[in-house]
Amino acid sequence: MSSHHEEGFIRKYIFSTDHKVIGIQYGLGAMFFLLMGFGLMLMMRWQIAFPGKSIPFIGKLLTQDGILSPELYNQFGAMHGTIMVFLGVVPMAVGAFGNYLLPLQVGAQDMAFPKLNMASFWVFFVGGLVMLYSFLLPGGAAQSGWTSYPPLSNIAPAGQTAWLIGMVFLITSSLLGSVNIIVTAVQLRVPGLSFFRLPFLVWAQLVTSFLLLLAFPPLEAAGVLQLMDRVFGTSFFMPSGLVVSGQALEVSGGGNPLLWQHLFWFLAHPEVYVLILPALGIVAEIVATNTRKPLYGYNTAVYAIIFLGFMSFIVWAHHMFMTGMGTGMSAFFQATTMIISIPSVIVLTVLLLTLWGASIRFTVPMLFALAFLPMFAIGGLTGLPLGLTASDIYLHDTYYVIGHFHYVVAPGTLMALMGGVYHWYPKITGRMFNKTLGKLHFWGTFIGMNGIFAPMFFIGMAGVSRRLYDATIYEMARSVQPLNVIMTYSSWLLAAAQVLFLINIFASLRKPKEAAADNPWEATTLEWAAPTPPLPHQNFPEPLEAYRGPYEYNTTSREFAPQHLQEA
Amino acid sequence: MEAHSAEEMQRHVKTYFAVYIALLVLTVATVGVSYLHTTTAMHILAAMVVALVKGSLVAAIFMHLSNEKKIIVYSLVLTVTFFIAIMVIPVLVECEIFRYLDRMVS
Amino acid sequence: MSAVIPYISKPHPVTGVTNAKFGIWLFLASEVMLFGALFSTYIVLRVGAETWPHGSEYLSVPWAFANTVVLITSSLTMVMSWAALQMNNFAKYKKYMGATVLLSFGFLIIKYIEYSAKFHHGYFPANNTFLAIYFTMTGLHGLHVIGGIIVNGYLLFPGSKMWSTEPERFAGRVECAGLYWHFVDLVWIFLFPVLYLL
């Protein structure tokens, strides 16, 4: 420490091993990809609402007549899912928030393996580049849905190979990151910070990392197998006797397309909880701070998410009810699906009951956290008819499913992440954002999101399948077509709101630093004990100790008792 | 890692060589069994039992799992649980789906 | 300037392990799931197949037997190199670690002979699902062996300088590399009967 020499620009901002710099790198990268995924969605939505009309402003850049072609539509659909999940939300929730906050919240100077952390980011970066590059390949990017079901994906153009290679990079990056997070959370806690004094967000990141660690490798294996199929002509997922457009495929056959679905959903169901758990953690932090009281039933919530994580490994086949499943297997997976709803309800109840007896400050992050609760509730409730095979017969692969999971990840997780950005913005930058703009952003986002996703339930209820390029050729889809128009206009509102967000977070950087910004929300967890921004490679000027639980608001003579203060 | 006394290490080294001999013997045994005339099921059973014994020896002695800290053992118990879950996939694929298999190409 | 990370060479007082050891075990846990998925695939393909060849119809059991012996021996030399460090015998460490790396090269050479014999006979992954899973699993295992050679080679030559400055941390590194190497051995212990003998 004594040798206080300055680092060069590259070491300090590009190839940095400092968890805060890496966290911000992840955050900016993820933000870029979230906006890109959002842009793809805007173009698809235009085609869905106004089929065969050319896209305004940018359509001519894509195709001759400015109309989105079915090939491009399928590419955008597949890449929207992939980008949002693997390049947007996971890097934001785990990469950015996990990296930046976890060491601070456990009082450590950095992650347990700083170099591995840097490697994790750069592997993610390469994975992102490969995904972007795939758009330039002949035939375009992957176009078999983010689920990439074979045999369709096996016979797809070259973009699918790039998709698989990109996925292998992203998976490797996640594995490195999750090892780092687990070791940091277990080993680097400061003295006195026992497991049940950890902030809820640390718990959420810990469970999330175990999910990433143990659920991602099967998809990596599946990705390698599909690469073998595509590059070396093997038949892992190709049954015998396939005939594509009148031509028999020259493969040996003998494979099984359902194998991919099992391996894929073995990851992709836990992945849902990878998306939602950090969001729950962020919401718990914001809610506890802004209600000025401890979380109601902290221990219960911790046990609930551990159970949730465990159960998430044995529900995967509920995505496959329509693949010809018999009664025994579907009975098992319906039962586990119903069971997994219980811990989710418990966590939601914990957050709701924390409001009782509170003194609620309606700060900008709190607005997002509060909006998360009903949105997550809608997402969870609508999972019920999909989890029961009988109603799933009708609703499977309709817009209802899209509405369901988007309510969990978009108005749910994404709004929690936006709230998190506002909540920790003063700590990261030393400046306060513009609160009026923040509130405008909130209402625009809230209304826009609901305007997009609520109509999906009705379209799904009318029986319309997902991923249709032009549903209006179906008589039964025409009655709900006006809803699609509403959704498309809502998506513009949402886009406009995000412009406010970007202006807010970047323009606020130009403000002078506020001296009193070390703990603007009067919060108790350890990250607020650090200087603003936390010292490079060190975080805290003095080693800390923790003396109490994470959310001691109004429990002692003080209005709030930070974890690191000995006297209360 | 704990400090090890010289005698203790000598004892360990003896164990390592003993395990090595056992692994070699078991390898010969598993190859030998594969040439016996018996049912495929018996072959699979024998090969898997031998592999499990060999694997356990490597894990327990070479990887010191027999005397490892709780946190690592717990992490591995969790992993084994999910490992079992993933080994259930063939059961799901075969029992449920292929029940309907009625090949069009006959 | 760099951060001070505790428990790099000394174990954590409560968990009793160093960061690296915990980390490598977590990594191995994910590897268990990776190979678990592949073994699961093997079973799906085999049970779904109308006919499944006996490994020896395509593959050479003697070469694979030799490779098993090579890999088991390298596992022994690996654990012995760690034991040598525990007994403060750096020269012996070098000898055993050198043997480990040499044996790993031996494994790859035999694997190369096997692969070229297959290609020579016109056996390619695309021929049938047995050969597909054979090449995929042994190929992935081979990549793990190459990874092991890189790590062990580093610890044998440039990395061994750490022994004179931070002996405890260095011994910890050798132990972690050893855990990985034994895992690679363990995977082969299952691959050998599954692919060659059944």
Next chain:
Amino acid sequence: MNEPYGWWLPINISANGAPIDQLITTLHWFMVLLFIGWGIFFLYCLFRFRARPGHQADASPKHFRLPTYLEVGVALFEVFLLVFISYPIWSKVKNDMPSDEEAMVVRVTAEQFAWNIHYAGKDGIFGQTSPDLISPEDNNPIGLDRENDPNAKDDIISINVMHFPVNKKVKVYLSSKDVIHSFGIPVMRVKQDAIPGTVIPVWFEANKTGTFEIMCAQLCGVGHTRMRGEIHVDTEEEFQKWLQDEAQYLDEYSDAGQREDDSDV
């Protein structure tokens, strides 16, 4: 509902559809009820416990009983739905599969991007098919062996249009030539993935006549959206008439083919 399609469940013409509709409706009332109750409590909390001068948070530990009871109640209701509603419906769909004798059997083979509907014809026996014989040019999309298999001669193949009689059980053997499709008939409350390499039976029984749509429910490529089929639920007479017309057309077609062959020689 007079209009067949609206913003909610479309018209149901299936004998099996009513319990499914009932389950969906019940579930949604339950969900709306829960959400409204939850929401009222939520909004009440937001109003009553808003930060204001003179108001302080009450952080004394509390234990609420009611939420626990409610959660147990919801869990029990889920168990009820699962065991007494969902399991029986699924079991009826899967296990009460009519035998080939009591139902009208149709083979449906999906391809990019069409539904090939295969009827056994007059003899009631399906002809042999083989992927080697598939040839779209020769009007043989499923590789039916009309040359060598006498059972195949009278088989009827209809593309994208599926006729079947009302009030009769229909059993579909579903398969796919290329990629995974999903055979969805929303008005029949039927959906089943068509998986290449397997043949999966599905059954249903219509109780109203009319023309409705088949919609592919699994992304199957560029033409996924175009994979629209029709079901024509006919009266028994209409259906027999259609079969006869098809058989006649087939005769004329094969005669024409024969003549062509002769002239070649």
